[in-house]
Each structure stands twice: as structure tokens, then as C-alpha cells.
Amino acid sequence: MQNYWVWTSHGEDYNMFDNNSEEDAFTTEPTNPYVAMVSDAFGNTEAEAGFDQMNEEEPNPEAKKFYDILDAAEQPIYEGCKEGLSKLSLAARLMSLKTDFNLSQKCMDSIAKMMQDYLPEGHNYSLWPVILTPYNLPPEMCMKQEFMFLTILVPGPKHPKRSLDIFLQPLIEELKDLWFSGVEAYDISTKQNFLLRAVLMWTISDFPAYAMLSGWTTHGRLACPYCLDKTDAFQLKNGRKTSWFDCHRCFLPEDHGDRQNVVSFRKGRVVKDSAPPILTGEEFLNKVCGFPKTVAFRGKSWKKSSRIWQTHNWHKQSIFWELPYWKVHLLRHNLDVMHIEKNFFDNIINTLLDVKGRTKDKSNHDSICKSIAIAKTCS
Incomplete structure (x- = not known):
């Protein structure tokens, strides 16, 4: 919507x-858009009416x-x-x-230094570190675990795959600190400081x-x-690819008619089994506690155990189990449904329209059969 x-x-x-009418609100741009940017990010900076001014406190550092x-911004x-x-507008740009x-941080530092050389004499553009510091990791962590940044993050082009936990170590450390110690925050509405604690509820991914987040490999039969x-x-007969067609009827009520249907699903198959039990967080933790955690490695490839994927698909103990509350969550990982639906739709349409380079159809037709099987399952 314009304006x-x-x-x-x-x-x-x-x-x-503080516009006089709703019409002005749609037609009048705020005096300084960078003030609005900060206000949108952190909330309105005007204090709410009615608070006790005697209880006001100075903001924490x-x-x-x-x-x-x-x-x-002004x-x-x-x-x-x-x-x-303004200083903020320049830093934001x-x-x-x-x-x-x-651009690298070294490049940005050089640009900032060059700009300072061309500013009027006596000017000290000191806001640059103020803007950047809140987004940088604590220096003590960088010194203590330098491999996270020098060995893993700097090369960049390689996909993290199962090494994702190395990237997540700074986040996990901050989450543990937010849970145990909390962080001092400032309530603008009451003009008082308070101790803020935080908890990670779940992850959302495709x-x-x-697999990278949970430690359970999401390919293969399991x-x-x-x-x-x-x-x-x-497994399909020709291509030996895994199919999950007709794996959903066990979740239906025991008296559901589709359990006895021997035509619309796998021919001649009746489903009497109940759904697999839902494991508790404690039971999951007991299963993964014997698996190694992801550690930093230098140039070594990931070695798969010959026993993996025969009776289970665990390949690591996820770093999220270090969070003290992770085992009591009822739901730890969510799937991004919109993302998955988009990918699924693309595969079906590209295959049906035979889009060059995008189709899943093969000479033995296993891929299209698998897609059709999934489509029938969803319907």
C-alpha cells in the first residue's frame, strides 16, 4: 500500500x-525514517501514561x-x-x-577509516563500533573457541551438513546464559529495569x-x-527406491473403514497395527546419549559407522540436548509446511509438464511413481 x-x-x-487524523497517518511520512526504524525494531519509545514517576530508573548499560x-538518528x-x-543513517546504509x-569486516573497517579521513577536521565518527558491537559475538568466546570462526566459518563455500552444530555453539551458549542467568533489560512503559530470561521453544525447518538439527537422518528407509x-x-521393485506410500493408515481410528480397504491402497493389504508410540524427551535423550557430539575437524571427512541406518538413523547427539529444558519439551522440531508444499508442488508440476532439467521422471519411472504415491497418500 502506497504511503x-x-x-x-x-x-x-x-x-x-501524533498525527491529527487517520488520513494524515496514511499520507504523512515520519520526519525521520531511521527513528521509525529503531522504534519498529524495539517498540515505541514514548512512555505509557499513568506510570509512577517516583519509581523511574535509569536504563541499564x-x-x-x-x-x-x-x-x-537525529x-x-x-x-x-x-x-x-545522520550518523545512524550512514551506519545503516x-x-x-x-x-x-x-563485504568482509576488514573491508568495512577500511571504508570507515577512509571516510573519516575525508570528514571535516576534528570530527570523530565514533558511532561505527556502537552500531556493530551489539551484533558481534562476545570477544571471550572468540578467543576461547577460535576454531569455530577460523576453521569452519571462514572457508564458507562448503555446506555445513552434520557440522551445523559447530555453527550453533555460540547460540547455545547464549541460550544457556539466558536460561540460567538472564539478562538485564529495560521496560520503557514502566521506566524500570528487570531480569529477562528466555527459552528456545522449537526449531522450524524443511x-x-x-536431520542437521535433530541428529536423525531423514533419508533411507528409516x-x-x-x-x-x-x-x-x-522399496520399489525396479529402482529399489524407498516408498512411504500406505504408511499412514495406522494413525486412523481402529474402526475406520480405510483400514480394511484392499483396493485404494496397497493391493490386498489390511492394516490392524496401531500408531507407533510417542516417545518422551527423556526416552529420546536415553537413545542419543551414547552417540558422539559434533566437534570441530580440520580437513577430515565425515566417517559413517557401518552399523548406522540398519536399525536406526541416529548419526549424532544434537547440540540442542545441552539446553537443560530441551528434554521436557513436547515438541522440539517443526517442519516448515509452506516450504515443503512449494517443493512438492514444483516436483509434481515439473514432472507432469516434462520441464527440461527439472523433471523427476526416469526411464524406469520410479521417481514419478514415488511422487504419485506421495500424492495419493496426501489426498
Whole structure:
């Protein structure tokens, strides 16, 4: 929507910019869009009416840093510069360039130093580290676990696959700190500091990423992380590919008519078995506790055990089990349904339309048969 500065259709109040009418809210751009950017990210900076001013507290250092950034949106880079060119606007645009063109931090530091050389004499562009610091990892972690950044992150082109846990180590450390110690935060509505704690509820990913996050390999006959070794998957005769067609009837009520259907599903097959039991977090933890955790490696390929994928699909103990509350969650990993549906739709349409280079049809027709089997299962 053009000039849609206040999201009234999404629940925002058009009075947030002190406009006199709702019409003004749709036609008047905020005076400084960078102030609006910070406000959108952290919430309205105006205090709510009715709080007790006697109980006001000074913001803690981290909150103070935020207010310093907010103030920077109004501060010109130097006296007499073009209107609207604030310290925050320059830092934001530099960060945008860094992201768009994948510039290194060393390159950005050089650009910042060069720009400072061309600014009026006596000017000190000191906001650059203030903007960047909140997004950097703690220096003590970088020093203590330097391999995470030098050995794994710097090369970059290789897909992390099962080494994803190495990337997640800084995140897990912060999550544990947020659970045990918490972090001091500032409530703008009450003007008081408080201790903020946080918990990771679940992950959301597609099916291949599910394997990297959970430690259960999502290919092969035992690909289903719910059925585990209780799966009814079978292999197609010609291509020997695994098919999960007709693996869903066990989830139906015991008196459901489709359980006795010997025509619409696998020919002559009646399903009497009940659904596999839902394992608790404690039971899952007991199963994976004997498997190794992912560790940093230098140039060594991943070696698969010959026993893996015969009776189970576990390939590692996920780093998420280090979180003290992970085992009590009822749901730890979610699938991104929209992403999966899009991929599934693309495969079906490209195969039916015989799109060159995109079709799943093969000479033995196993791929198309597998897709049709999945489609029948979903229907």
C-alpha cells in the first residue's frame, strides 16, 4: 500500500506519530525514517501514561546503548551537512552495502577509516563500533573457541551438513546464559529495569535441515523421525527406491473403514497395527546419549559407522540436548509446511509438464511413481 507508514490494517495505532487524523497517518511520512526504524525494531519509545514517576530508573548499560543509537538518528554527521544525513543513517546504509555485496569486516573497517579521513577536521565518527558491537559475538568466546570462526566459518563455500552444530555453539551458549542467568533489560512503559530470561521453544525447518538439527537422518528407509524403526516403508521393485506410500493408515481410528480397504491402497493389504508410540524427551535423550557430539575437524571427512541406518538413523547427539529444558519439551522440531508444499508442488508440476532439467521422471519411472504415491497418500 502506497504511503502505508502506520500499519493500521495490522493492528498499529495511527496516533503513534501524533498525527491529527487517520488520513494524515496514511499520507504523512515520519520526519525521520531511521527513528521509525529503531522504534519498529524495539517498540515505541514514548512512555505509557499513568506510570509512577517516583519509581523511574535509569536504563541499564545495554538499554542506554540503544538510546544512544536512537539519539544518533537525529545527530548530523558534521555541522552543516545535508539534512537527513545522520550518523545512524550512514551506519545503516554501510551495513546494507555489507550485506548486499558480502563485504568482509576488514573491508568495512577500511571504508570507515577512509571516510573519516575525508570528514571535516576534528570530527570523530565514533558511532561505527556502537552500531556493530551489539551484533558481534562476545570477544571471550572468540578467543576461547577460535576454531569455530577460523576453521569452519571462514572457508564458507562448503555446506555445513552434520557440522551445523559447530555453527550453533555460540547460540547455545547464549541460550544457556539466558536460561540460567538472564539478562538485564529495560521496560520503557514502566521506566524500570528487570531480569529477562528466555527459552528456545522449537526449531522450524524443511525436512533435510531437520536431520542437521535433530541428529536423525531423514533419508533411507528409516527416514521418518516419528515412526523411527517402526516404519512400514518399503522399496520399489525396479529402482529399489524407498516408498512411504500406505504408511499412514495406522494413525486412523481402529474402526475406520480405510483400514480394511484392499483396493485404494496397497493391493490386498489390511492394516490392524496401531500408531507407533510417542516417545518422551527423556526416552529420546536415553537413545542419543551414547552417540558422539559434533566437534570441530580440520580437513577430515565425515566417517559413517557401518552399523548406522540398519536399525536406526541416529548419526549424532544434537547440540540442542545441552539446553537443560530441551528434554521436557513436547515438541522440539517443526517442519516448515509452506516450504515443503512449494517443493512438492514444483516436483509434481515439473514432472507432469516434462520441464527440461527439472523433471523427476526416469526411464524406469520410479521417481514419478514415488511422487504419485506421495500424492495419493496426501489426498
